[in-house]
Structure formats: structure tokens, C-alpha cells
Amino acid sequence: MIGLLPAFVVIPLIAAFILPLFGKKGKDAATILANAVILLLLVLAVVAVYSGKQGIYEIGDWSIPLGINLVLDGLSALMLLAIATVATAAMLFSARYMEQYTAKAKYLSLFLLMVAGMNGVVLSGDIFNLFVFLEIASLASYALVGFGCGHEELEASFKYMVLGSVGSIFILFSVGLVYGHTGTLNMAYISQTIQNNGGLNAGLTFALALFIVGFGLKAALVPFHAWLPDAHPSAPAPISAMLSGILIKTLGVYALSRVVFNIFGVSQATGWLIIVLGLISMIIGAFLAIGQEDLKRLMAYSSISQIGYVVLGIGLGAALIQKGEDKLASLAILGGLFHLVNHAVYKSLLFLNSGSIEMATGTRRLEQMGGLAAKLPYTRATCAVASASIVGIPPFSGFWSKLILIIAAILAGYYWIAAIIVFVSLCTLIMYLKVHRYVFLGQLPEKLQNARENKGTMLFAMAFLACLCILMGLLVIIPGLKEAVLDPAVKVLTGGFEYSRFVIGPGG
Amino acid sequence: MPYALCFLLFMIGLYCAVVKKNMVKIVIGIMVMEYAVNLFLIMLGYQAPVQLTKSEKQLLSTTPIAAGQGPVVSDETGQTEEKLSVPSVAPILSREDLIEDENGQVKISQLFRMTTVDPLPQALVLTAIVISLGSLALMISICIRTYEKYGTFDITEIRRLKG
Missing domain, CATH: 1.10.287.3510 (Helix Hairpins)
Structure with a gap:
């Protein structure tokens, strides 16, 4: 398995550069090739999680710290699986949906570049390499947001690009600072140097602050969220699903937690900073979402609110580790990571639903829709499942992750955090009741009499994700699954500096 | 500044x-x-520029990368002819080879680190x-x-x- 690690980056990268050669005539062949590549990645990711193998791969046989390494541990494996799952559904959906646009082969190529970049971010064990992969994924996503080349797409893409570039520059700046203070770029060796020095000095603290701002911009946490409500609705629906579902988590939350937990080490201050960022995102995202009249814009604001839950869980974990309550910390991190995976599934499903609705009706305005329940029965059913999940109605996946978060908050004695979690869930309920009320119930407008549901791959993609939404709860109920899938990822974060000992080895 | x-x-x-x-x-x-x-x-x-002595300059002018046969170096007294066993492949990166010969080798690597960015x-x-x-x-x-x-x-x- 470890020998196959470069395949996660290399295969989509090669395919991305072959695809544009197909041109207009070979559109179907290009679609099949892209789908095959993504399916292969899904199989590889399942194998990576299932085998439970962990290890490092040294590129070109240059031993670390001279060479660059790829690291597969529990957290990376979980993220790889999440990326591959969402990408599979979005790719299947695009097979039919992207027929509305020209230059489909180029779209597929950018899509695969984005996946290659994200896989690279998740696997990289070198901090500069992480930045390079992050830029690959970001640049592909800037281009994909503006793919329609309409008025709104270009405006959103420019806004996203400016803020995204500022975030990237902050990250590069702090990579430079870290190199200046530790003399190495390998994440494990940076962490070892910090441990040997007995903590952070002023320069490294500044670097950590820059990292939090940079990754916060990528994750769209609330003070830095301005680009997300424009960028996510303007992109084509499968890309919205990718961006909201997984891109903000890989580039933002994953990278942030890797840097904070494994490289710099947690402290009370960073933990609480992350908790506060998470809480503000939850509340403001939810309030802004309720007022929206645009279907996809509402979902985008709801993404900000949901990413707050993930960050809250992780921040709570950081603060609790520092207090020495390891059990509670792993519970909070488990809640955060489980919510991350759940949100990846149901939010991408919701965005695919919105794509299906937009394709059938030609509009995203809520007030122009109504009574579509009879016209789009399958979209309605899957959308109901996803909404129930995101709100947190018991058998569905979102319930379990929120429950774990609430239990962790209560056991740690932070009753007000638990209250806020419940309150934001109620706001989420309001916004998705609004979606159902305006889109599927009520009077069918004259214009939409001819609305038709798209069958085939689009339906299959939505059904796939809806099944996952229902089944994901099993991950924590069935005893063996949690130990196999979620616990290794939680251990990576609670272990903290164990990461450097794992990578360098006992002799290092 | x-x-x-x-x-x-x-x-x-x-x-x-x-x-x-x-x-x-x-x-x-x-x-x-x-x-x-x-x-x-x-x-x-x-790296701020460093003043080198004449012999040090001479030592450095024989770049370690131009390997194959070891460059001939004479020190101040002019008596020693020292063959540097410079490895033929990627000399700077393989540390074992540098430590092998104490006199010339280590000096070159230290000088090299002192004078290069x-x-x-x-x-x-x-x-x-x-x-x-x-x-x-x-x-x-x-x-x-x-x-x-x-x-x-x-x-x-x-x-x-x-x-």
C-alpha cells in the first residue's frame, strides 16, 4: 500500500493533462476516462483505509530530511476516502450536468487537477510541498468557479481569487518564517526542533498566527468568509459540491489541524482561538443563511455554519488536551472529524440536488419555484434525506456527530457551548424547512409545468450519497467500524507530537 | 533592517x-x-561575505563536484600532496564520504558551508x-x-x- 502512495497524486495529474487532448469529438471518451480515474482513486482510498497500513514514502529514494516524503496515517487515510467519495459522486453527476457547458474536456481536466492537489495536501509530509499542492488545488478551483464565464461567475471568481491568493501568500510567508527558525521544511523535523527548543519563540508564534489566518481564509471561517457565498453558488453544481463538500475542509480544516496539533503543538490560547472562530462561524453563518432568497447561496452560508461545527470540535479537543483530559479531548475530536465526513457527504448531496433543480427549472430563486415535489420526486426524496441529516434528525448521520459534540461539551463542563450547538441546529432546521417549503411544496408556477427530472448518472450520484447519509450513522454504532475508520484519525490529532516520532522513526 | x-x-x-x-x-x-x-x-x-586566506581559496577553487580523480592540494609549507578522495556521485549530500578523510575533506565541507548561500x-x-x-x-x-x-x-x- 505504501508503495502506491504516489499514485494518489500521479494518476489524476497524468489524466488531467491527457484529457484536453480529446477535444470536442472525444467528449464521451474523456468523460469515461475521468470517471474511471476517480473510481480507481476511490478503490485505492478504500484499500488504504481498510488495510489500516501506515507509513511514509520517500520520493526518489532520497531519505528524509533531504528528500520529500509522503505520509499515510489515520487522518490522511480518512481524508483520502472522503475526497474520493465526494469526487466520485460529483464526477458521475457532471457526466450529464456538464453537457450544458462547452469545453467539457477542459472542465474534467481542471476537476482532476483539483483532486490531485487535494490528495497531495493530505499526503504531503513536507510543509512547502503542502503549499504547492494547496496552490494546485486552489488555482484549479478559481478557474472552475469562473467556468461559466458569465457576469456573476467572473465576479465571484475574481473575488475568490483575490482572497485565496492573499491566504496563499500568508501561508508561504509563514513557511519561510518556519524555515528560518527551524532550518528544515520536513513537518516531522520541524516538530522535533520545536520540541527540542521547548516551545515556540516569538517568530514561530507569528508564523502560527499567519498559518491560522491563511488556512482560515481557505476554510472560510467567519472573519475570512466573504468569498464563499459568492464563489460556491456561481460554480457549476458538481463543483459547488466539491468546493463546499471537501475543498474547504482539505485546504482549511485538515491543514490547520495538522499544523496546530502535529507541528506546533496545542496550547490553551490556540485551542480557544479556534473554538471562538468555530462558534462565530456557526452562529453568523446560520443567521445569514436564513435570510437568503437564492437556493445555492443559502446552502453556501449553511456550509460556513457547518464548518464551524467541525472547527469547534477540533478546537475543543485542543483545549482539552492542554487541560490533560485526554478522553474528553478524543471525544470532541471524534465529533469534529465525524462531522467533517458527514458534512462532506450531505452538503455535496444538497448541492447536487440544487443542480438538479436548477437544470429542471432554470432558476435558483426560491420565490420563482414551488410545487416541484410531483415533478422531481427523486430529487425531493434525496434532498429530504440530506436535510434531515444536516439538521440532525436521529437515524441520519448528522445526528450522531452533533450528539458526540454535545456530549463532549457537556462532559467538559461547557454547557453554553452545548446550548449554542443545539440553537444553531434549530436555525439549520428553519433554513431547510424554508427550502422545502419554497421549492417542493405550494403552487407550481405556470412556467415550470414542463420541468422534468434528469435520470441516469445524475440520479445515481444523488442516490449514492443519500444511501451514505443513512448508513454513515453505522460508523459509530457498529463497534468494529469506528475503531477501523475514525479512531486512527482521532489518534493522530490527540497524539500530537507522536507524529514526528512516527515519521522519523525510533532512532531519529 | x-x-x-x-x-x-x-x-x-x-x-x-x-x-x-x-x-x-x-x-x-x-x-x-x-x-x-x-x-x-x-x-x-x-550569507555575509567571508575573508578567506590564500590556501583556503585554493582549496575551494577545486570544486568538490569535479570529482573522479582527487584534486592535488598543497598547504602553506608546500610539502604535502594530498589526494582528496571525493566521491564521484553527489558529493555534498553523502555525509559518510565527507567524514572519511579528516584533513582535507571536512575542511572543504566546512569552508563550503561558510562561503556559500x-x-x-x-x-x-x-x-x-x-x-x-x-x-x-x-x-x-x-x-x-x-x-x-x-x-x-x-x-x-x-x-x-x-x-
Whole structure:
């Protein structure tokens, strides 16, 4: 398995550069090739999680710290699986949906570049390499947001690009600072140097602050969220699903937690900073979402609110580790990571639903829709499942992750955090009741009499994700699954500096 | 002091990107920030010039990379002819070979480290420049397409998205 690690980056990268050669005539062949590549990645990711193998791969046989390494541990494996799952559904959906646009082969190529970049971010064990992969994924996503080349797409893409570039520059700046203070770029060796020095000095603290701002911009946490409500609705629906579902988590939350937990080490201050960022995102995202009249814009604001839950869980974990309550910390991190995976599934499903609705009706305005329940029965059913999940109605996946978060908050004695979690869930309920009320119930407008549901791959993609939404709860109920899938990822974060000992080895 | 100037440049770029209303000026601001960071990275590897003695210069002038047969070096007394067993492949990177011969080898490596700049930041800057070139091209093309649609570069007039 470890020998196959470069395949996660290399295969989509090669395919991305072959695809544009197909041109207009070979559109179907290009679609099949892209789908095959993504399916292969899904199989590889399942194998990576299932085998439970962990290890490092040294590129070109240059031993670390001279060479660059790829690291597969529990957290990376979980993220790889999440990326591959969402990408599979979005790719299947695009097979039919992207027929509305020209230059489909180029779209597929950018899509695969984005996946290659994200896989690279998740696997990289070198901090500069992480930045390079992050830029690959970001640049592909800037281009994909503006793919329609309409008025709104270009405006959103420019806004996203400016803020995204500022975030990237902050990250590069702090990579430079870290190199200046530790003399190495390998994440494990940076962490070892910090441990040997007995903590952070002023320069490294500044670097950590820059990292939090940079990754916060990528994750769209609330003070830095301005680009997300424009960028996510303007992109084509499968890309919205990718961006909201997984891109903000890989580039933002994953990278942030890797840097904070494994490289710099947690402290009370960073933990609480992350908790506060998470809480503000939850509340403001939810309030802004309720007022929206645009279907996809509402979902985008709801993404900000949901990413707050993930960050809250992780921040709570950081603060609790520092207090020495390891059990509670792993519970909070488990809640955060489980919510991350759940949100990846149901939010991408919701965005695919919105794509299906937009394709059938030609509009995203809520007030122009109504009574579509009879016209789009399958979209309605899957959308109901996803909404129930995101709100947190018991058998569905979102319930379990929120429950774990609430239990962790209560056991740690932070009753007000638990209250806020419940309150934001109620706001989420309001916004998705609004979606159902305006889109599927009520009077069918004259214009939409001819609305038709798209069958085939689009339906299959939505059904796939809806099944996952229902089944994901099993991950924590069935005893063996949690130990196999979620616990290794939680251990990576609670272990903290164990990461450097794992990578360098006992002799290092 | 140079670091402060570098930070100042960064702040000028940030100010430009945040305050200016013209899309092209925003792009320029971002690029100024990018260059400030590149400058910062280059300065990390900067090494102040060192005064070398004549023999040290001679020692260094036989570059360790031109391997194969060991270069002949004579020290101040002019008596010793010392063959340096320089490894033929990637000599600087394989530490075992450097330690093997104490007299000449270690001296060369220490001298080399004393008189050369750190090459890693330069490699980083090269990569960062390529990345920023890519993002610059994309940004400018988006600016051009936006101009075609809206007929202006002023972001206060390009405001369809809000809420």
C-alpha cells in the first residue's frame, strides 16, 4: 500500500493533462476516462483505509530530511476516502450536468487537477510541498468557479481569487518564517526542533498566527468568509459540491489541524482561538443563511455554519488536551472529524440536488419555484434525506456527530457551548424547512409545468450519497467500524507530537 | 533592517490589494505581496561575505563536484600532496564520504558551508515564482473577461452578487 502512495497524486495529474487532448469529438471518451480515474482513486482510498497500513514514502529514494516524503496515517487515510467519495459522486453527476457547458474536456481536466492537489495536501509530509499542492488545488478551483464565464461567475471568481491568493501568500510567508527558525521544511523535523527548543519563540508564534489566518481564509471561517457565498453558488453544481463538500475542509480544516496539533503543538490560547472562530462561524453563518432568497447561496452560508461545527470540535479537543483530559479531548475530536465526513457527504448531496433543480427549472430563486415535489420526486426524496441529516434528525448521520459534540461539551463542563450547538441546529432546521417549503411544496408556477427530472448518472450520484447519509450513522454504532475508520484519525490529532516520532522513526 | 523593509513592501502590497478599487491595481497589489515574500525567502539564505586566506581559496577553487580523480592540494609549507578522495556521485549530500578523510575533506565541507548561500530558499523561490506566474495569468485573464462583460475595471460598479 505504501508503495502506491504516489499514485494518489500521479494518476489524476497524468489524466488531467491527457484529457484536453480529446477535444470536442472525444467528449464521451474523456468523460469515461475521468470517471474511471476517480473510481480507481476511490478503490485505492478504500484499500488504504481498510488495510489500516501506515507509513511514509520517500520520493526518489532520497531519505528524509533531504528528500520529500509522503505520509499515510489515520487522518490522511480518512481524508483520502472522503475526497474520493465526494469526487466520485460529483464526477458521475457532471457526466450529464456538464453537457450544458462547452469545453467539457477542459472542465474534467481542471476537476482532476483539483483532486490531485487535494490528495497531495493530505499526503504531503513536507510543509512547502503542502503549499504547492494547496496552490494546485486552489488555482484549479478559481478557474472552475469562473467556468461559466458569465457576469456573476467572473465576479465571484475574481473575488475568490483575490482572497485565496492573499491566504496563499500568508501561508508561504509563514513557511519561510518556519524555515528560518527551524532550518528544515520536513513537518516531522520541524516538530522535533520545536520540541527540542521547548516551545515556540516569538517568530514561530507569528508564523502560527499567519498559518491560522491563511488556512482560515481557505476554510472560510467567519472573519475570512466573504468569498464563499459568492464563489460556491456561481460554480457549476458538481463543483459547488466539491468546493463546499471537501475543498474547504482539505485546504482549511485538515491543514490547520495538522499544523496546530502535529507541528506546533496545542496550547490553551490556540485551542480557544479556534473554538471562538468555530462558534462565530456557526452562529453568523446560520443567521445569514436564513435570510437568503437564492437556493445555492443559502446552502453556501449553511456550509460556513457547518464548518464551524467541525472547527469547534477540533478546537475543543485542543483545549482539552492542554487541560490533560485526554478522553474528553478524543471525544470532541471524534465529533469534529465525524462531522467533517458527514458534512462532506450531505452538503455535496444538497448541492447536487440544487443542480438538479436548477437544470429542471432554470432558476435558483426560491420565490420563482414551488410545487416541484410531483415533478422531481427523486430529487425531493434525496434532498429530504440530506436535510434531515444536516439538521440532525436521529437515524441520519448528522445526528450522531452533533450528539458526540454535545456530549463532549457537556462532559467538559461547557454547557453554553452545548446550548449554542443545539440553537444553531434549530436555525439549520428553519433554513431547510424554508427550502422545502419554497421549492417542493405550494403552487407550481405556470412556467415550470414542463420541468422534468434528469435520470441516469445524475440520479445515481444523488442516490449514492443519500444511501451514505443513512448508513454513515453505522460508523459509530457498529463497534468494529469506528475503531477501523475514525479512531486512527482521532489518534493522530490527540497524539500530537507522536507524529514526528512516527515519521522519523525510533532512532531519529 | 532588510527584513523590516521586506515587511513594509508586504504591507504596501496588502494595502493596495485591500483599498484600491481598480481590478488591475488589486492584481498588482497581490503581486507586490508575492514579491515581498519571495524577497524574504531569498534573504533567509543570505550569507555575509567571508575573508578567506590564500590556501583556503585554493582549496575551494577545486570544486568538490569535479570529482573522479582527487584534486592535488598543497598547504602553506608546500610539502604535502594530498589526494582528496571525493566521491564521484553527489558529493555534498553523502555525509559518510565527507567524514572519511579528516584533513582535507571536512575542511572543504566546512569552508563550503561558510562561503556559500543556502540553496534551499532559492529553490523555494523558483517554485513560488512559477506558481505566482500561473495565478497572475489566470487573474489577468479573468480581469480581461470581466472587462468585456461589464465594460469597466471598477469593482464598485461590478456588484451583481450581494447578500
